[in-house]
Amino acid sequence: MLPFLRRLRERLGPQGYADAADELAPWLTDWRGRVTGKALAMVSPASLEEVRFVVQAAAQEGVPLAPQGGNTSMVAGATPDADGRALLLSMRRMRKIRSVSGEDNALVAEAGVILSDVHDAAEAGDRFFPLSLAAKGSATVGGLVSTNAGGVQVLRYGTMRALTLGLETVLADGTVHHGLKPLRKDNRGYDLKHLLIGAEGTLGVVTAATLALVPRPVERVTAWAGLARLPAALALLRRMEAATGGQVSSFELLPQCGLDLVLAHLPAARSPLGGRHEWQVLIEADTARPGDPLAAIVQQALADALEAGEIADAVIAQSAAQAEAFWLLRESMSEAERREGPAAKHDVAVTVGDMPAFILQTTPEVEAAFPGARVLAFGHLGDGNVHFNVRPPLGDGGEWLGRHIDAINRFVHDAVTAMGGTLSAEHGIGVTKRDEFARLAAPGQLEWMRSIKQALDPKGIMNPGKLLPPCE
Amino acid sequence: MLPFLRRLRERLGPQGYADAADELAPWLTDWRGRVTGKALAMVSPASLEEVRFVVQAAAQEGVPLAPQGGNTSMVAGATPDADGRALLLSMRRMRKIRSVSGEDNALVAEAGVILSDVHDAAEAGDRFFPLSLAAKGSATVGGLVSTNAGGVQVLRYGTMRALTLGLETVLADGTVHHGLKPLRKDNRGYDLKHLLIGAEGTLGVVTAATLALVPRPVERVTAWAGLARLPAALALLRRMEAATGGQVSSFELLPQCGLDLVLAHLPAARSPLGGRHEWQVLIEADTARPGDPLAAIVQQALADALEAGEIADAVIAQSAAQAEAFWLLRESMSEAERREGPAAKHDVAVTVGDMPAFILQTTPEVEAAFPGARVLAFGHLGDGNVHFNVRPPLGDGGEWLGRHIDAINRFVHDAVTAMGGTLSAEHGIGVTKRDEFARLAAPGQLEWMRSIKQALDPKGIMNPGKLLPPCE
Numbered sequence: 001m002l003p004f005l006r007r008l009r010e011r012l013g014p015q016g017y018a019d020a021a022d023e024l025a026p027w028l029t030d031w032r033g034r035v036t037g038k039a040l041a042m043v044s045p046a047s048l049e050e051v052r053f054v055v056q057a058a059a060q061e062g063v064p065l066a067p068q069g070g071n072t073s074m075v076a077g078a079t080p081d082a083d084g085r086a087l088l089l090s091m092r093r094m095r096k097i098r099s100v101s102g103e104d105n106a107l108v109a110e111a112g113v114i115l116s117d118v119h120d121a122a123e124a125g126d127r128f129f130p131l132s133l134a135a136k137g138s139a140t141v142g143g144l145v146s147t148n149a150g151g152v153q154v155l156r157y158g159t160m161r162a163l164t165l166g167l168e169t170v171l172a173d174g175t176v177h178h179g180l181k182p183l184r185k186d187n188r189g190y191d192l193k194h195l196l197i198g199a200e201g202t203l204g205v206v207t208a209a210t211l212a213l214v215p216r217p218v219e220r221v222t223a224w225a226g227l228a229r230l231p232a233a234l235a236l237l238r239r240m241e242a243a244t245g246g247q248v249s250s251f252e253l254l255p256q257c258g259l260d261l262v263l264a265h266l267p268a269a270r271s272p273l274g275g276r277h278e279w280q281v282l283i284e285a286d287t288a289r290p291g292d293p294l295a296a297i298v299q300q301a302l303a304d305a306l307e308a309g310e311i312a313d314a315v316i317a318q319s320a321a322q323a324e325a326f327w328l329l330r331e332s333m334s335e336a337e338r339r340e341g342p343a344a345k346h347d348v349a350v351t352v353g354d355m356p357a358f359i360l361q362t363t364p365e366v367e368a369a370f371p372g373a374r375v376l377a378f379g380h381l382g383d384g385n386v387h388f389n390v391r392p393p394l395g396d397g398g399e400w401l402g403r404h405i406d407a408i409n410r411f412v413h414d415a416v417t418a419m420g421g422t423l424s425a426e427h428g429i430g431v432t433k434r435d436e437f438a439r440l441a442a443p444g445q446l447e448w449m450r451s452i453k454q455a456l457d458p459k460g461i462m463n464p465g466k467l468l469p470p471c472e
Numbered sequence: 473m474l475p476f477l478r479r480l481r482e483r484l485g486p487q488g489y490a491d492a493a494d495e496l497a498p499w500l501t502d503w504r505g506r507v508t509g510k511a512l513a514m515v516s517p518a519s520l521e522e523v524r525f526v527v528q529a530a531a532q533e534g535v536p537l538a539p540q541g542g543n544t545s546m547v548a549g550a551t552p553d554a555d556g557r558a559l560l561l562s563m564r565r566m567r568k569i570r571s572v573s574g575e576d577n578a579l580v581a582e583a584g585v586i587l588s589d590v591h592d593a594a595e596a597g598d599r600f601f602p603l604s605l606a607a608k609g610s611a612t613v614g615g616l617v618s619t620n621a622g623g624v625q626v627l628r629y630g631t632m633r634a635l636t637l638g639l640e641t642v643l644a645d646g647t648v649h650h651g652l653k654p655l656r657k658d659n660r661g662y663d664l665k666h667l668l669i670g671a672e673g674t675l676g677v678v679t680a681a682t683l684a685l686v687p688r689p690v691e692r693v694t695a696w697a698g699l700a701r702l703p704a705a706l707a708l709l710r711r712m713e714a715a716t717g718g719q720v721s722s723f724e725l726l727p728q729c730g731l732d733l734v735l736a737h738l739p740a741a742r743s744p745l746g747g748r749h750e751w752q753v754l755i756e757a758d759t760a761r762p763g764d765p766l767a768a769i770v771q772q773a774l775a776d777a778l779e780a781g782e783i784a785d786a787v788i789a790q791s792a793a794q795a796e797a798f799w800l801l802r803e804s805m806s807e808a809e810r811r812e813g814p815a816a817k818h819d820v821a822v823t824v825g826d827m828p829a830f831i832l833q834t835t836p837e838v839e840a841a842f843p844g845a846r847v848l849a850f851g852h853l854g855d856g857n858v859h860f861n862v863r864p865p866l867g868d869g870g871e872w873l874g875r876h877i878d879a880i881n882r883f884v885h886d887a888v889t890a891m892g893g894t895l896s897a898e899h900g901i902g903v904t905k906r907d908e909f910a911r912l913a914a915p916g917q918l919e920w921m922r923s924i925k926q927a928l929d930p931k932g933i934m935n936p937g938k939l940l941p942p943c944e
Contacts, residue, residue: 181822184626184824184857185856185898188896190667194633198662199661238574246687289716352654380657421655423660426657447647448664452662452927
C-alpha cells in the first residue's frame with residue numbers, strides 16, 4: 001500500500017476508507033451505465049476537517065480527486081477516469097442538516113444530505129424547499145449544487161443556483177472557503193459561490209450549502225390541458241401567469257405519442273382528457289396564502305383560454321390523488337421510453353419563446369436526415385428546456401442507434417446552437433457531453449474556462465476529465 | 473497627441489472622443505465628491521464594435537480602461553486613478569433598448585441605458601422591471617450589473633444578479649462574449665455572467681444585458697407601523713410574508729430620530745403615526761393578480777400583529793398619494809442626514825435574523841468607544857442590510873469626524889465581520905472600501921480573487937485600482 005493511502009486510512013478510519021474491489025464497484029459506474037472508471041481507493045470523510053485533510057494530501061501528492069454524492073449524474077460527471085489514478089471522494093457520510101432557520105428562511109445542509117431529507121427538514125420547520133427532481137431519493141446537496149440542478153419547479157423558483165444562499169467549500173489547495181452565512185446582499189467582489197455552482201467539482205469540493213426556503217404552499221392547483229396547437233402554449237403560459245399573479249410553478253409539455261407510451265407502460269393509468277391532442281400540458285400553480293381562491297382563478301383562466309382558442313380541452317385535478325396521477329404520467333415519461341428501447345437523448349434549451357419553433361422545425365429535419373427515426377420531445381416548456389429524444393425506426397433498436405447516434409447528437413446540438421440555445425439545459429457536461437461542448441463552444445470560451453480552472457486548480461487535481469477536454 | 477489616441481479619435485469621431493479638460497472634468501470626480509482622478513482622454517463608443525476596438529487598442533498598448541456609466545458609484549468605482557494613465561471609457565452613448573419580449577419576459581438594454589428608461593420600456597411592454605433605487609434617473613445598466621445593485625425591492629425580487637438573464641461583454645483581450653439569450657436553464661460549465669456581475673468592471677466591459685421582467689403589479693399596499701421593540705420586526709416580517717403568501721416586496725426600517733430629521737427637513741411632511749415609536753417600518757406588498765384583496769389581507773395581518781404585541785400602531789396608505797408620502801419619508805433619510813452634517817456611513821449587512829441584534833449591540837458599543845457620537849441606523853431589514861451611520865457629537869462636525877472616521881469605520885466593520893456579515897451590502901468596494909475589504913478579507917480570499925483577475929485580465933488593464941489593492 002502506498003504511504004499516501006496508508007495515511008488516509010489511518011486518518012479516516014475503516015468507515016472512511018475502502019479499497020476492496022467489491023466495495024468500490026457500485027460507485028465506479030455511472031447510473032445510466034455508460035461509463036466505468038477506476039480508482040486508487042474510495043475515501044469517505046465525515047467532516048469538513050477530514051475533507052480538508054484529504055484535499056491537502058491529494059494536492060501534496062498530485063493525486064486527482066473525483067467527488068461523488070448520490071452517483072446520479074446524467075453525464076457521468078461523478079465517475080472517476082479509467083486511468084485509475086484518482087481517489088473517489090465520496091461525500092455521503094457528510095449528511096447532517098446543521099440548522100433550519102425560519103427567521104432567515106434558510107437551511108444549512110452538508111454535501112451528502114439527500115434531497116428528500118432537505119424537503120422533510122424544511123417542512124418540519126414550516127417552510128418549503130422548492131427544488132425537486134426524479135432522483136430526489138438519491139441525489140445529494142453537493143451534487144445538486146455542483147451541477148446547478150433544475151427540475152420541475154424552476155419556472156417559479158429557479159434552479160439550484162437561485163436557491164443556494166451560501167457554500168462551504170474546500171478549494172484545490174486545501175483552503176477552506178467559509179461562505180455559509182445567508183447574506184441576502186453581499187457585494188465584496190468576485191462571487192466564488194456562483195463560480196462553484198455548476199462547476200461539476202472541477203474547482204473545489206462543496207462540503208455544505210445554505211439553501212433558501214420559501215413559505216410553505218397551502219394549496220396546489222394541478223391542471224391538464226390539450227393544446228389547440230403547439231405555439232399556443234406560450235400564450236397559455238403567459239395567460240396563466242397573468243391570471244394567477246405569477247404563481248405558475250410548473251408548465252410541462254407532453255406529446256400525445258409520449259402519453260400513449262406512458263399509458264401502455266402503466267396499465268392502471270388513464271388519460272386525463274377524453275380526446276386525443278397532439279400536444280398536452282401539465283400546469284401547476286401554488287399558493288402559500290391561506291384561503292387563496294387559486295383553484296377558481298385557474299379554472300376561469302382555462303375557460304378563457306378555451307374561449308380564445310388556445311386550448312381544446314382542460315381538466316383540473318379534483319383531489320390530491322388525482323393531481324398525483326397527473327404527475328405520475330409526466331414523471332413516467334422517461335421510464336416508459338426506456339422500456340420501449342434505447343434512444344438518443346438530448347437535454348437542450350432555447351428561450352421560452354423559441355421552444356415551439358425549435359420543436360416544430362427540428363423534428364421534421366431530424367426525421368428527414370435519419371429516415372424512420374421517431375422524435376419524442378417533452379419537457380419543461382416554462383423554462384425553454386426540452387428533452388428532445390430520437391428513437392430508432394420501429395423494429396430497429398440498439399444496432400441502428402449505435403450506427404447513427406453520434407451523427408444524431410451532432411445534428412440536434414447544431415440545431416439548438418443555431419437558435420442560440422444550449423446543449424446542456426440542466427444535466428451539465430461531465431464526460432458524455434464534453435466533446436460536443438468543446439466542438440460547439442463559442443470562440444474564446446474554452447480559453448477563459450481553462451484560465452479559470454488553471455487559476456483555482458493549478459495542479460489539475462479537481463475532477464479532471466470532466467467538463468473541459470484535456471489539453472493536447 | 474499620441475498615435476494611439478489619434479487612432480481612437482479617428483475611429484470614434486468627435487462624439488466618441490474628448491480630451492479637453494472642461495469636457496472631462498464632470499466625469500473625473502465621483503458623485504459623492506470624495507475622489508478625483510485623471511485620464512488621458514474620454515472615449516465614448518456607441519456600438520459593440522467600437523467598444524471592441526477600444527479594448528483591443530488598449531490591450532495592445534497596455535493602457536488601463538476605467539469604465540463609467542452614470543457616475544453614481546457610492547464607492548468611487550467608476551473614477552479613474554490619479555496617475556492619469558487610464559482612458560475613461562464612457563458607456564453613455566450605448567443607450568438603445570434592443571428588444572422587449574413578453575414571450576420571454578425579458579428586455580435587452582445596452583450598458584448606457586438609464587434605469588428609469590428600463591422601467592418605462594418594461595411598462596410599455598405590459599411588464600415590470602422590479603429593481604429600483606434612488607439614483608434611477610442617472611444609474612445605467614452596465615453600472616447596475618457591475619455593482620450588483622440592490623435597492624428597496626430585493627426582498628421579493630432579488631438584486632441585479634437575480635434579474636440579469638444574460639450579458640454581452642468585451643473581455644480584456646478584446647474577445648466578445650455573446651451571452652444575451654435569456655436561457656432559463658443553461659449548464660455549460662463556469663458561469664461567466666455571474667463572475668462579471670459585481671466585478672466592478674475589473675474583468676471586462678459589459679456592453680448590454682438581458683434583464684428579467686415580471687408580471688406588472690396591479691396593486692401595491694403600503695403600510696407604516698410602529699414596532700413595540702426592534703426584535704419584533706422579524707416576527708412581523710415573517711407574519712406579513714405568511715399572510716400574503718410571500719408577496720412582501722419592501723420592509724424598510726427607520727428609527728424615530730431619523731424620522732425626526734426627515735420631518736425637520738421636509739416641513740410639509742407629516743409623521744404617518746400619531747405617537748412616537750423608537751423603531752418604525754415601512755412595509756409594501758404588491759400583487760399582479762387582478763382583483764386580489766391584498767389590502768384587506770395586509771390590514772388583517774397588521775391587526776393580528778397588534779394583538780400579538782409585535783407592533784404598537786399601524787396605518788395603511790389610503791391612496792397612491794399617501795403611499796408616495798410614506799416613501800418620500802424613507803427616501804429622504806439620506807438627504808436629511810446629509811443636510812444635518814457629515815457622518816461616517818456604512819452600508820453593511822448581516823443575516824436578516826441577526827439584524828436587530830447587530831443594531832442593538834453595536835450602537836451602544838460605538839457610542840461608548842466614541843463619546844458623543846450619535847448612531848443613525850436605517851435600511852432594508854428584509855435583506856439584513858442596514859445603513860449604519862455614525863454622526864459627530866452635537867455641536868461637532870467635520871473636524872471631529874476627520875479625526876475619528878478611520879477608527880469608526882474599522883470599529884463598525886469589525887463588528888459586522890464578527891457577526892459573519894459583510895462590509896459592503898450593495899454599494900461594492902471600489903476605491904473607498906478597498907483597504908478595509910483587504911484588511912478583513914478571509915484567509916485566501918485576496919489570493920483567489922487575484923488569481924481570477926490574472927486569469928481574465930493578465931495585463932491588468934480593466935479598471936485597475938478598484939476592488940483589489942495593487943500588489944506590492
